Amino acid sequence: MRTEIRIGGFGGQGVILAGIILGKAASIFDKNEAVQTQSYGPEARGGASKCEVVVSDAVIDYPKVQRPDILVAMSNEALIKYIVDLKDGATLIVDPGTTDIEDVREFIDEHNIKVFNAPATKTANDEIGLKIVANIVMVGAITKITGIISKDAAIESIKSSVPKGTEEKNIKAFEAGYNLV
Amino acid sequence: MSDGNKFTPYMRKDRLPHIFCPGCGNGTIMSAFLKAMEKAEMDFENIAMVSGIGCSSRIPGYMDCDSLHTTHGRALSFATGLKTANKDLDVVVFTGDGDCASIGGNHLIHAARRNINLTVICINNNIYGMTGGQISPTSPKGSYGTTAPYGNQDNPFNLAELVAAAGATYSARWTTIQIESLVMAIKDGLKNPGFSFIEVVTQCPTYYGRKNKLRTPTAMAVTLKMNTVFKDAASRMRQKDLEGKIVVGEFANTQKAEFTENIERISEEKFGKKTLINSAYEEEL
Amino acid sequence: MSEELFIQGNEACAKGAIRAGCRFFAGYPITPSTEVAETLARELPKVGGSFVQMEDEIASAGAIIGGSWGGTKSMTATSGPGLSLMQENIGYAFITETPIVVVDVQRGSPSTGQPTMAAQGDMMQARWGSHGDYEPIALSPSSVQEFFDFTVKAFNLAEEYRVPVFVMADEVVGHMREKIVIDDDIEIVPRKMPESKEDFLPFKNIENGTNPMPSFGQGFNIHVTGLTHDERGYPDTNNPDTHDALVQRLCDKVLNNTDKICSVKSKYCDDADTIIISYGAPVRSVIEAARKARAEGNKVGYIKLDTPWPFPEKQVLDLAADASNIVVVEMNLGQMYYEVNRVLRRDANVHLVGKIGGLMPTPDEILSKINKLGGK
Known part of the structure; x- marks a missing residue:
């Protein structure tokens, strides 16, 4: 089955790395198929940032996300901009610290969107003491909520994707996110 | 050319006679180069020549060594690749004022900036000869060419100074009149383990001479000689008095880390690897 | 033992180059190809290779030709504006029969x-793109795996035939990440x-x-x-027979x-x-x-051009001769479309889905075109 995931936030939050970790976990460690794409351009420098991953048990031909099954919003701008593409009954994961779910309440109700709160930024700050690992906290939450990748694959993928020497902190961040929901 | 010439063994005899005009300075410069090469005790077998387009760029075609006659202005780019791929080669570039200062000006300053170990002999005849007498970036102000029928209004480049300023570790200018100094400069350039630039101001009786009332090689030679000012003397002259003069001497002679050595040093220090040579012929690396 | 990696197309291209024996890269930064240069700047020193950032793309093309005559497999990577400068x-490189690989990660154009x-x-x-008569080889990858494979193949073809070979990728394939498997063999x-x-006659x-x-x-x-040169490599520019023999x-x-x-x-x-005839990223759609x-019962097949150049005339004729309609899908307003027309010689039934704007055509956009055609 093909699952389309979009992660949106602002530049610097590491949403691209979060997507790469998901894609690598799915394809290399879970032995599924995955394609990761992202938007390039001026918005990659501080403005809005978007990363997309398609995960499937079959070969992925069309590589881009059109109607996400899962939207992860790490900024309110991304939430408002991308929610309209969601499929009916899709999963929405938001960081309540950086988004306001009330702004999209109407769409959520109309389209039967399943909403999960994952306070990734606050958890990164409070539990890890490092705001920059909010993306990894979010990977933990995504793994737990969606089951799109296995926990073992996620951990292996994180270990092989983050800078050497930071593995421990990042795994801790992942576990914190995994235990959020 | 008689077989008696001592430099004949360095020539591709099956390519002679050459295409240069009577009175052209190219022959003098070829001879000066070969003399300098012998004085520098270079292994001719290890020399590879690169050139662009223009009269001077035809020189490597007459030399019996590996020679790459490239596109207009780009000789230094090709030479950069050749030297980087095989830094054991002694790479010599023959170029002209139009080739290296006009269309190839950017490559000239960047090759100098990199201090890549090339010896560049720029034959500056102040005009485009191959295409029939158009002005070049070194044509003196007021001189005539087919594209400056009312006299050149542009200021010329001082190439040897430009290249020195761009970072070359050796830069000199001589004319075809100061043969011994030219030979010594080419020798020093060949021995310098960095970017070496030897500008040779030369006569083009066919085009520059004809357009500028200097029709005979002798008239051109006399003019070159009359206009020559040694660098030391020039430093004591006023700018106004130096207009139209050819200042000769050395403009850079220093040492800096060389480009291909830097590449190999990083490979060696960080990864214990020497730069591979002739790797294209290997199936497994 | 093979190696599995989840990497970007441009990184796969760089890895393919190194695997193929490329030990010299000269290039100039240009989006969306820059990651090829960045990866090789990092990797070449590890394997005794050289990376040079040149002053422009003209110099980059010159440098790799010089590097190739220096005995090293050489490559550059660029995008449209840079390719124009390299021409x-x-x-x-064509007339001197110099093996080089030129990677073009295509972006929206003309101009910047x-x-x-x-x-x-x-x-x-x-x-x-260059002046005169010559026959280029070009490969168009549709996946990250193919960007690796085709870069290796480009080097092999360049050496086999002593020609420049183009790898004509696009921003989609250059920037997306997928799993690739690198075999030992x-x-x-x-x-x-x-x-x-x-x-020895070098140009016999x-x-x-x-x-x-x-x-x-x-x-x-x-x-x-x-x-124009004779078999020895000596200039012979005014002899019609020499030019004819060489270029032919x-x-x-x-x-x-x-x-x-x-x-x-x-x-199918x-x-x-x-x-449907396509190449590069759009093949996936x-x-x-x-x-x-097919699932809806419509008899639709496709041909993917691994090598747009030389155009696979024989294969396309064999496969497409009996179809009522041909649809060429590409991200321009018709380029290979005209080549398909030339080869099949039946303009009326060759149609174009020419998508510009920067996004690859979607499967639905292609289907809607097909559904409008009507069958036999």
């Missing part, structure tokens, strides 16, 4: 256009050194067209020139080997009413569109 030197968006507007630039074609220096008019190639410094003392041989050595060079992949073509069409 004079690419022509030089859309640096971060995808397009396939340089296909004719790869075919005809990959065929690599090394350069052939001439056997003897005695009476031989039967199969491709002479062995010495490198500089081996004592062959050869002259290499962009001027340069073209023939590719054209006489199209059976070995040209490659297509196809599916046997009974197809409609055949084409495959999905064809599958959906």
